[in-house]
Amino acid sequence: MLAYAVKRIGLGLLILVLVMVAMYAAVFLVPGDPATVALGPRATPELKRLLIERMGLDQPVWWQIVEFFRNALTGNLGYDVWSNRPVSTLVLEALPNTLVLGLTALAVALLIGVPLGCLSVMRRGTAADAAIGVLSVGVIAVPSFVVAIYSLLLFAVTLRWLPAIGAGEAGDFLSQARALVMPAAAIALGWIGYIARMVRASMMEVMGEPHIRTARSFGLPEWKIVSKYALRIAIIPTISLVAVGLGSILSSAVFVEAVFARPGIGKLITDAVSTRNYPVVMGTVLVMTAIYVSITIAADLLIARLDPRVRDVFRG
């Protein structure tokens, strides 16, 4: 298990390096001079040179990458070109908002999706199963920006139940929670459908296995068979799905943050990209990739924890 964890973490670090190399290659290949874009057509050559130096763009690309990682190892992700504030501070300021949003959405999706999937299996073939099926496909089909905009119109503009923009007053939990409802719901809704379908499909397969018949032949109640004997196996593909899906949850956080004008990583990246603020882009991408990679590793380790057969494969 330990050797497996070490191997996965090493692989994760390699992915980080490759992503950053790709990012630098992209910056290098983008046509146009970032300094001109940033400063506008009337900037003096002097100013431009100064900015290029400050962004480190006069160095060879490989050297920029090496420098970036050397600094990153000491916790220095570079400086915002405009405000000169450390990128690490900017990211740390924005990160909690995005993480709270993404994790709340995920938790809601799991807490509703998994029981719905189980219910579908326990009532298979009935109207309840069919209704859950139609609803699931329905919410998967609706894009989250549509949910975001319509819920904004309904709950913020017409009914005035929830705040339309922002992340709530700092330090006021209730206000923050109220501001979280719509953005989280916009992201979670489709995932409820995905998870319910996924759990139902893998659960149906598991319920046909002989060990479930054994559990039935000992008269165990159906809810216990579903929740203890089947779910522990059926949840495994869902964990993989959710771990991979977290990337897409974080990326939908980007525009959900834009719709609700919520401060967060998404807003930080969109603003930085539009002003060619490369140090901020690079630093943010590094942090997001690191988060994504760690979640994937955590999911794999969790699967190994849940399934003793997987555990033994890695032990041996």
Next chain:
Amino acid sequence: MSGTLAASGLSVRYETPHGSVHALRHVDIEAHPGEVIGIVGESGCGKSTLVTALANLLPANARIDGAIRYNGVDLAKLDAHRQRLLRGDEIALVGQDPMTAFNPVLTIGDQLVDFQHHRKDLSRTLKRARIAAMLARVGIADAERRMRSYPHELSGGMRQRVAIAAALLTDPGLLIADEPTTALDVTMEAQIIHLLRELRREYNGIVIVVSHHLGVIAELCDRVYVMYAGEVVEGGEVDAIFHDPRHPYTQALLACDPARFHDRLDRLPTIPGSLPSLIQPPPGCVYAPRCGKAFAPCKTIAPPLVKLTACHAARCYVATP
């Protein structure tokens, strides 16, 4: 607690998109406490449907007619909840394939504790102690450690011992072993048969052993029912069935048992023809199309069950007391 089991006029059909499959037709069997009953027949003869019906585990598309009286209660008429309360308490099942019979992500001990869920009077510690004792009883060394093992860490023979232990832990009045040795190799098979023979001396409920292996049945059982195409064609004491078979199918089945030949044969004997369709069973005797002794009425009118001795009966016109 143990009582008499009697199925009478038991029929099971499965509703499928291709029509009704008559898997079991007018089956009568009887078993008394302390008896070991064998059910033998080739694949598809309805053995598994019969025991699945006895254990109330038929799938949703199955329709059941007739009665299964156990201890004076008709199991077929009980609602799903009452049936569930009997399973794992009065009725226990040892499945066919020990390799897949246990949940792969829970430990043996965990599952065996759960399987005693009807025993509300026992604490978890007591249940674990019972498991350890029972595992030792069925010949598993180092029972404490095995309880912490996952199923895949045990061999097939060991898993079947665990399955038997699980069934015995519930102290059932009716123990059904559905092909208990089919998935095992010959050495393991001998050991499991030996174990079952030993256990039957201490156990006073009903045991039903299903097998297509005549040797297993002969070694273990007091009485045997021979099944063919969803019907019980002959039933009687083990000696009578093996030494004085009266139904042409039983005779043919015994004649085909490879264990009976001491010399190497170029061709093993077989019964010519194949099983009749269970969607449209033949109107007369189910075995008539393949029977060498069939005559006119066999193909049109189903023969009655002919009582040959006190407990030997065959469903055949040719059989006479």
